[in-house]
Amino acid sequence: MSDHDISLDEKRVYAGESGVETVFVAADMGVASVSVSGRQIGRFGLDLQCEARDVAAGSGNVAVAAAEGVFVDDGLDAGFQDTGFGPATAVTVHDGDVLAAADNGIVARFDGEWANVGRVDGTVHALDGDLAATDAGVVRIADDLEPAGLRDVADVSHAGVPHAAAADALYRLGNGWLDVETGDFRLVAADPDDAEPGRVGRAHAATTDTLYEHDDGDWTPLELPVDDTPAAVAHGDSTYVATGDGTLCLRTDDGDWRHRSLGLRGVTGLAVPR
Structure with missing residues (x-):
């Protein structure tokens, strides 16, 4: 069976054996999946047509925040499904649950049903783990929302040291x-x-x-291998950087770069299921 005969869902199942890793790219026209094998950036295609604002991945699902709503792909055959959340600015997968932020600042948790956690003043720009990056600073997400300092924050990471x-x-x-x-x-x-x-x-x-x-x-x-602005970063077997003009760059463990233009404008996020 050739690589071109393997579906996206099958690739996720066989990734550990075949060495194929799937990178999800969120952009203005939707969410694309890109197959990567070692140093080779392979085929790609549009999995979801929407105005994608963010994408996140857990061990078994991929979530998308879009102007049209929050969509989740649980890795089975159904593909991305609308969860009924409404327009969202950011999304993450934390402890198996999907967390999303609405246009009006409401942050909610999804484990089959949506439950509101709280509401922030201004826009939520990014979510990662139990942290939110907002106009008003960093917010910690627990049973409610807890201000955690700073202001005008564009992005957060929670792993190891926030x-x-x-x-x-x-x-x-x-x-x-x-x-x-x-x-x-x-x-x-x-x-x-x-x-x-x-x-x-x-x-x-x-x-x-x-x-x-x-x-x-x-x-x-x-120094990136292309003359463009970094738009999103994610980590998998390699380090992935997407640029504003839709070029996906791959940095290997030995520091080499590979890159390929995807033709996707307005990149807003990257995610790699692990």
Whole structure:
């Protein structure tokens, strides 16, 4: 059986044996899945047509926040299904549940049914784990919503050591929020499989024009293989970076880059089921 004969769902099942990893890309025209095998960026196709604003993945499902609603693919044959949430700005998968933020700032949890957690002032720009990045700063999601400091936060990562990408700096959580790099940071992502409490491990962050890589507490600028702006970062077998013009870049363990244009404009998110 050739790679072209394997469906997306079969690829997820056989990924561990075939070495094929699926990367989901959210963009203005919808959500595309891209097959990656080792250093090779393979075929791709549009799985969901929508105005996608964010995408997240857990061990068994993929969730999409879109202008049309929140869609979840549980890895079976049904594909993406509308959960009835309504327009959403951000989504994450945490402890098996989907968390989503609505246009009006309401944050809710989905485990087959939606249950509201609370509402924030302003827009929720990103969700990761139990953290939300909002106009008003970082918010922790528990039984309700708890303000956790900073302001004008564009992105958060919760694995190992929480980090926040804000308009004035990249911050890590220590004795309060401590700035680690100055600049207008738009993205931050840490690999939960390489993190542990007190140690962030593999992680990347980006300003409007520079990508940074974490290495033992330091953040070092990286040069992308294409002249474009980093739009989203995700971690799988490799590090994946999508640019604003729809190019998917793959960084291998030995530091080499591979890249391929997907023709997707307005990229808003990346996710890799693990």
